[in-house]
Amino acid sequence: MKRSTDRLLALAMLIVGIACFAKLYPALGGSPPATARLEIFGAAGVLSVLAGLLFLAGLLPGTARHDPAAPLFGRDAKIAPAGHPRLRRAALALPLLALLLIVADQSGPWRASGLGGEGAKEVATAPAEPQPPGPKPEPKASAKPTTPKANAKPTMPEANVEPAAHQRPAKPALSEPVAAPAQPAPPAAAPAESAPPAQPARHVQPNEQMALAPATPPQTVAPPPPAPPAQPTAPEGHRDAVVWLAVSGDGHEIMSASTDRMIKLWDIDGKRLIRDLGEHKDMARSALFMPDGKTALTAGDDGEVVLRQLSDGTVLHVFSSGANGGVRQLKVSQDGKRAVSGHDTGSVVVWDLEKGTVSHVLPGHDWSVSSVAISPDGTMALTGSIDGELKLWDIVAGKQLRSWHGHDRGAYGAVFLADGHHAVTGSGDYTIKLWDLDTFKEIRRFDGHSGTVYALALSADGKRLGSVSLDGTARIWNIETGAEIAEFDPGTGPMYSVAFAADGTLLTGGIDRAIRDWPAAGGDGTVMFAGAPE
Template sequence: MKRSTDRLLALAMLIVGIACIARLYPVLGGKPLATTRLEVFGVTGALSVLAGLLFLAGLLPAAARHDPAAPLFGRDAEIAPAGHPWLRRAALALPLLALLAIVGDQFGPWRTQDSEPVNRVATAPVEPKLAPEPEVSAKPTMPGASARPTTPTPAQQEAAKPAPPVQPAVAPAPPIPPTPAVVAPVEPGPVQPAPPVQQTALAPATPQTVAPPPPAPAARPTAPEGHRDAVVWLAVSADGREIMSASTDRMIKLWDIDGKRLIRDLGEHKDMARVALFMPGGKTALTAGDDGEIVLRQLADGTVLHVFASGQNGGVRDLAISSDGKLAVSGHDTGSVIVWDLAKGQVLHVLPGHDWSVSSVAVSPDGTRAISGSIDGELKLWDIAAGRQLRSWHGHDRGAYGAVFTADGHHAVTGSGDYTIKLWDLDTFKEVRRFDGHSGTVYALALSSDGKRLGSVSLDGTARIWNMDTGAEIAEFDPGTGPIYSVAFAADGTLLTGGIDRTIRDWPAAGGDGKVLFAGAPE
């Protein structure tokens, strides 16, 4: 029984001792004790822990113990005192002293002076701080000003393409370059003057210096008759004297190259205009857009002669016509390819072969076959007279754009969202040559009249001319104006381009600086 009591006392000593040391712990860590009372506090706790350990180990003498030779029961039984009682009393007093120290520390009169032990370390006085000077903006804000918003570019649309588990990941529909959006203007109102700042300076204030604003970029040339948004298509007339352009501003325009002037606005689509083609004979044009309409127009005055409506097949993403002008092939955002009989003004075949939006089409020189590409990189070859698919193959890792046939009709060239340009043998469906160099989606291609040079434009903002026989790059052009969407060769062999900056530029065939042929409209 006594031994159990000793162990309980030892446990109480340990608890009290640990509590004392825990109270002291925050001021330890290699630093001197904060106050004298904490020093005593720590020593008391340490002694309590020591006494408790000694009790547990049985090293301190017990109050009394049984004599092994004495009987346990009966009259002769006796308790024989042993040990040193004063040592035991001293050990038992240690927890009481520790408890008194805790009570004194928590509720003593000094508690109101500092509620927690702190290190009494002298610190340098803090210098008073000057009141901050009011900041001056280098660019004042004008009421009612707003930035011109843009719609997603073709590169951003491709980045968001779906990736189903059973179907290859694809880019979304080909570019819809920036279209102006309506932004609610900020209502101008009286400007309240800022309240004066009272400032007490302890020392002369250092004047603030503001770096001069960077020089404004050189103003781009503009013309009131120019396109109001990105130029996404260019076509040159058979005689080389006129250019037809289509834009995301929905307008089709006809230009005089030699006279460097706008001949007329041929007409406007209900949605973004995508394609504008000269018909054989040079008197009419065929245009198409996202409104799903293919419109036959008269070049002389823009009169609409016929409208081919694609209906549920959706917007027209690309359009090509046969060399004799009898057939046209259109690719749609629903994945359909439609063959049109232009002479009869009706649909000849609807070919629902693509799983994703069609991004390019081209018709062979003899008018018997067509190639189409979609935004998942799939390429298909069609017999357009019979309305049947001849072959399908995965040509690119991302969308296929700008398809063109070579003069022999047995080869085709395609650009892509995987930044490559590939030359295909349409008899073996093998890749013959690759043109590498662009760092963005290759969006449009054009062949020179002799078939020896290939022109390409890209969302990386550059245009390039390639040697068709070797795949070598002949020239690179970088106007520094952003993505370029359209390309064509002029009659003299120079390269024409149109892009997001709304201008039509002319680049020398051998390389060098280009010039703005037709400027865009002011913003």
């Protein structure tokens, strides 16, 4: 009987203790209650639960228990007082004290003062999460192919994509945006005129009227900048950005490629269009004169490398890159035997132009290839990608010689120097770097551009370097000292292509669709071939 009573008492104490903790838990999760209430409820709950557990375990027995030395039954059975009566009474008082605290909490004066309970609730609102900067990454692509298929038809990208909008399935694009020229900052308001010095007080004559100064001085705002002068146009010109320029070996012709997909051949001496040499299925990227002076090799985002006849544009052969993707850059060796193409999948393909076949597919880059150069002896190639990685290849054996991170952002416009041991690269980090390819160390830097350096060209004598940038300027540099010789700024937006003419002048093309000619020593340029009307 006593044992059953102890169990009931233990159960009651456990219930009271749990009730105390239930009252204490919301206070800990919400606004803080009075410190005294927190301690009281905590102590009462702990002691009630402890007392209940002790009763349940039989560690606080009743006031009497059986004497183990006496018989269990009969008249001689003895009951000896045992246990701890005072501790038992104290334990029995704990549940009553906890109940009183709960009742007092429901009707106590602190409820009205907002120290706890429901009257002191606060609503916390989470701050709005900031939007992540930049575009979302593109999904990872499947493994790269090892051999281009001759008859494969690559998927055509969307038309009218700007030349540096590098997209590859395998990685989010890191390239520089060139879809539109950088917008100039709005004209700043002219600084407020300084207040004139205080004038001494003057006595006003009876018949004199005093002019009252306006309450606030008028704002002086700088006039808007003048609109750029209207550019000349010609119906035979390119309808979109000029992204490639090449000068023929005899110096009399220019070949241009544009995002309008067209390849055009121009007469420098007669200042006229000779012919539309051909059209790619997607934007044209490269157009190169072959050493024979009779043919040209062109490439574009459609993944095709096309051998064309200069006399009439007849297609002589089509090299299809297949699943390797669009051709971002194309270069031809000086002897005309090999070509190297860089693709938006990161693949580098070496072509045997004499046999019309593929020599090697080098899937070395993790990102879209943005620059290609071939050494003067035709045995090595330097490629750069839009993550700033540079790679040197043995294109005869088809193996990588070295890889290094040359730029903080995309590498563009690679060119070899005549000695074959040095090369120059431009970049989205706004720098131009001269590399020693024996030690793979940077030995000179050309600083000055404030935008992506998108294309480079070397003069015929190898002493001057031409560069164009998305900052809208073209520059000529001394290759030996790194000093800037001239800067040209037509104010028409980003420039994408550059070449040296036979007379040493600099030719540029850009987003304004025109081909311009700039004097070698600096000064104002002229529009050699205007773009088509918009």
